[in-house]
Amino acid sequence: MKALLVVAAAALGVATATARSSAADLQPGDPAPAFALMGSDGKTHRLSDYAGKAVVLAWFPKAFTGG
């Protein structure tokens, strides 16, 4: 039951994030969406790893095209 709740909560989180991105752009004061992404250094970086520190996330369109 507990596991089911966790899964449901996670699904809701994804659904909310998806709805959010199409509905409105993130604004200052909004919680930054969590992430766990593989880095070019071979490590997985999670936003939560950097709690207590500022984080800059610079999105760019495509590698090797003037990135």
Next chain:
Amino acid sequence: MECKSLRESGDSIRAFDVAYFGASVDDADTNRRFAESLDADYPILSDPDKSVAAAYGVLNPAGTHARRWTFYIGPDGKILAVDREVSPPSAGEDVATKLGELGVTKKGK
């Protein structure tokens, strides 16, 4: 060019208590090779299933690529600022300037 600029301004960015990343929807192997080609001294993150890009609202209308937007996130996990008009050639120094304007703590202070 943006990623190269971030490398060139690494010292002034690292003066702040900040973790900084490039990010795209390219796969991890592509970004590893890209980072090597730039001699990048910071990680470039890969979001090949585009779920995080969607959550940040950065996907282009066709859903194929991320837009060139930079997010500044505070120590509390909340968005401090979003730069939606990033200039690739000056991106690195612009990040350092913005961190100063936002009052992000400098290291050792």
